[in-house]
Structures are given as C-alpha cells and as structure tokens.
Amino acid sequence: MNKKLIIFDMDGTIYLGNDLIDGAKETFSFLKKNNIDYVFFTNNSSHDLEFYYSKMKAFGIECDLEKNFYSSSEVTISYLLEKGAKDIFVIGNKSLKNKFSKHFNLIDEYSKDIKIDAVIAGFSTELVYKELMDACLFLETRDIPFIATNGDYRCPIEDKLFIPDCGGMCEWIRLCTGKKALVLGKPNAEIVDYLAKVFKVNKEEVLVVGDRLYTDVLVGVNAKVDTVCVLSGESTQEDVDAYEAKPTYTIESIKSLPDLLI
Numbered sequence: 001m002n003k004k005l006i007i008f009d010m011d012g013t014i015y016l017g018n019d020l021i022d023g024a025k026e027t028f029s030f031l032k033k034n035n036i037d038y039v040f041f042t043n044n045s046s047h048d049l050e051f052y053y054s055k056m057k058a059f060g061i062e063c064d065l066e067k068n069f070y071s072s073s074e075v076t077i078s079y080l081l082e083k084g085a086k087d088i089f090v091i092g093n094k095s096l097k098n099k100f101s102k103h104f105n106l107i108d109e110y111s112k113d114i115k116i117d118a119v120i121a122g123f124s125t126e127l128v129y130k131e132l133m134d135a136c137l138f139l140e141t142r143d144i145p146f147i148a149t150n151g152d153y154r155c156p157i158e159d160k161l162f163i164p165d166c167g168g169m170c171e172w173i174r175l176c177t178g179k180k181a182l183v184l185g186k187p188n189a190e191i192v193d194y195l196a197k198v199f200k201v202n203k204e205e206v207l208v209v210g211d212r213l214y215t216d217v218l219v220g221v222n223a224k225v226d227t228v229c230v231l232s233g234e235s236t237q238e239d240v241d242a243y244e245a246k247p248t249y250t251i252e253s254i255k256s257l258p259d260l261l262i
C-alpha cells in the first residue's frame with residue numbers, strides 16, 4: 001500500500017480514555033521512519049486541540065500541534081464564515097464557545113425577537129437542560145441552519161463503556177423540533193479533500209483509520225479513499241459484517257497497521 005497521509009481517529013483508535021492502546025507508540029515510530037505523514041482528526045469538540053496534543057505528547061507519540069491536529073470545530077467555523085453567519089447560539093463546552101467567540105457573536109439565551117443566524121451543537125460534557133431548551137426554541141421559531149460539529153451518538157471511554165456524545169444530543173433536539181442537524185465533522189467527505197490539499201497528496205495516497213463505522217469508515221468511503229477499521233473501540237467484527245459501507249481493511253488494533261503498510 002503506497003500511502004503518504006494517514007488520517008487517524010483518536011478515541012478508541014489510539015487510546016481508550018487514558019489508556020494507550022498496545023503497540024500504538026511503535027506504529028507511529030514506523031510511520032515516522034517511513035516518511036508517512038499523519039494527522040489526528042477528532043469529532044470530539046469538548047476539548048481544544050492543545051488538549052489532544054498534550055495527551056499524545058504524554059503518551060510519547062511524536063507530533064506537532066500546528067501540523068498534526070485537526071477537529072470538526074475548525075471545519076464548522078470555516079463553513080459558517082463562508083455563509084456569512086454573525087450571531088450564533090452554541091451548545092458546547094467552554095473551550096468550544098471560546099473558539100467560536102473569536103469569529104462570531106455568541107447569543108447567551110433564547111429570546112423571541114433576537115437576531116440569530118445558526119444554532120451549533122458540539123460534544124458537551126458541561127451540558128445543562130436550559131441550553132437544550134433554548135436551542136429547541138430557536139429552531140422551533142426560526143428557519144435557520146442547525147449545525148453539529150459531529151454526529152457520533154456515543155463516545156468510548158475506559159472499560160468498554162460509553163458516554164453520550166453530540167449525535168445523541170442532536171437526536172433529542174430533532175425529536176423535539178423536527179429539525180435534523182447538518183453534520184460537518186466525520187463522515188463529511190470535505191474533511192478528507194481538505195486534508196489531502198493541505199498535505200499536497202493524491203486521494204489514492206490517503207488512508208483513514210478509526211474505530212467507528214458511521215464516522216471514521218464512512219468519511220473514507222464518502223471521500224473514496226481506503227479505510228482501516230480497528231476493533232479496539234466501538235465496533236466489533238459483527239458490526240463490520242452488518243454495516244453497508246465496508247472498510248477496505250479490518251484489523252484488531254493499530255498495533256498491526258505497519259503490516260498493512262509494508
């Protein structure tokens with residue numbers, strides 16, 4: 001396989017919560033040695049990129065904050081700027097709100113007459129009921145875009161457990177308002193096209209590696225690039241067999257990735 005850029009998922013692919021997956025460090029040494037570029041792309045918008053950078057550094061994985069880390073919130077910001085949005089309501093952690101506040105005016109709460117251009121939902125571990133209520137009221141009373149930074153229903157943590165993620169929260173809002181979120185994180189193919197351009201590689205030279213079928217594998221399938229599904233996170237072999245969009249390869253974990261690349 002002649003790959004020059006690998007787009008990695010992190011949660012469930014490189015680590016589970018605070019546990020590094022066995023063999024991950026050696027896999028990244030292999031990539032370095034063989035001049036294969038890699039980026040860490042996360043749909044998790046509850047942390048800023050510095051958080052992931054520090055985490056990878058602490059695990060002993062060679063990386064650079066500017067070069068190697070991307071998240072769905074950057075993609076969402078560039079989309080909103082393109083659309084000319086100014087006033088927005090954001091459900092998300094403080095770090096996500098700070099990031100958006102550098103580009104937009106953040107509306108604090110619902111009111112009948114206030115001008116608003118979009119409702120944004122990100123993965124929020126600081127979620128309170130009033131945020132959901134205000135988002136629903138905005139969407140019920142206005143015809144404005146509802147955008148999600150990711151569509152993941154749940155996020156894997158230690159001991160094979162899961163916590164609610166952005167997609168699950170958006171489903172709640174959809175059931176209440178009838179409005180479906182436009183997801184700008186994985187599996188939106190634009191991410192792959194964008195990264196291929198940044199790294200100046202052809203799409204045949206790009207590989208997507210992740211543990212989730214409906215985000216990581218699907219983003220690769222949507223972008224028509226090769227994919228690897230690792231069974232170290234959310235998906236099992238049974239899930240892969242049952243899923244319509246098949247990964248190009250399925251492996252137990254990131255540990256055996258070098259075998260595919262040789």
Ligand SMILES: [Mg+2]
Nearest residue numbers: 009011012211
């Ligand atoms: Mg994952």
